[in-house]
Amino acid sequence: MKHTSVFSALLVAASFSAANPSLAQNAGGDNSTTPVIPVICSSGFIVSSYSSCSGALSGNNVGSEIDRDGVVISPDLLARLNSGDKSLLAPQYTKDSTIALQPGNNGFFDFTQYQWSLTYSDNNNGPKPITVTNPGLNSGTWSIADQLTSAFAVAVKGGNSYSVYFFDNFASAVSSGEWDTLGLNKIDGNTPGHSHIDIYTTPAQPIPEPITMFGIGVGLVGGGVLKQKYGKKANKEKVTA
Template sequence: MKINSIISVSIASSTILLSLLGLSSDKVNALTLAIANTTTCSLSDLDVSIACEGAFAGNDENQDLSGLFNVSNWTQYAKVDEDSGTNNGLTVNGGGTSGTWSLTGIDFNSYDIMAILKGGPTFSAYLLSSAGPDWNTDGILKGNYKPSPGLSHFTIYTSAKTPQPVPEPLTILGTGIALGLGGLFKSKQKQKSVV
């Protein structure tokens, strides 16, 4: 009876703590590396990746991916289960641990684009500069922590890029006038000092 009370209090306390911290029990807010302090992914896992993070323990679909590559609002765009298939412009062809892929219908200039390769109990994230052609699972781990499990799914996430501020025409004009007047003033002062 006493053990049941302790367990009930522990569960209730954990639920209250998660609520106070704004965390939900269905999403993990802190990504955990599969092997502590070790990154197993490589840019060669996806030919066009410009950065990678992982391998992380678990499944990307039940984790909060905020913060990966300093982006806070990733949204799932397309997903192919297994090592071959097509969904929303994402085409994956493979043979278990490697293959080819392509992505059409998305503007890489307007979006940050991240690919997730999931296999075994881990996944790795790759920031992309373009799409295709090759992928492999060398950067994710099997249950025995050896690399290259069969691909469970290949997922694309996007986040709209923040537009860079463009100077207003009047600001540019004002700066030009100020610089011109400054140069004119300096020129007149030089003439006065020569006389």
């Protein structure tokens, strides 16, 4: 059963890598057919902690790949997230690691426990905008007007692949971060430039007000006292009879 969560661990900053001067500045969205060098998502220099990442995945995170008969042969990211099938985003990798994690492995992010929505985009893919610096290049920053307080995922697309980074371990709200394209497949030996960035979110779980919790506690204690009082009275009457 899907549920939502509010998380309690510390987030240093959110998202993806700061500018790296060693990167070649390539045009974004290059769907060239030149030789592709596979890259794993954790190859990027990541500023803040993330739970795990998946990729690089071929194709576009928005829009499923369909064959000539109209059969979906490669679902888009939102369909994968809400499919209930963990294998669709496996293997995963943790920060700075090349160890491939499969479902059931420690560190594998179970995205199937949430209900996902495509909420933010810098390419009109989502209903709300993302402000991105250095569009089309290899690194920059992103920001949104809202505060993210529950699990979210950021997809970075460039060239003919994308990678998705999961965040679910933070206490303070997140509204900005950094990004790079080092976690995307190289094309003809070059790191592709940014095409678009999308943020997928999960519903926030409201935190009960302290007075509400106090009221519940008082009610439970009061109920216990009444039960004990009248239970003793009933037992006394039974013995007298």
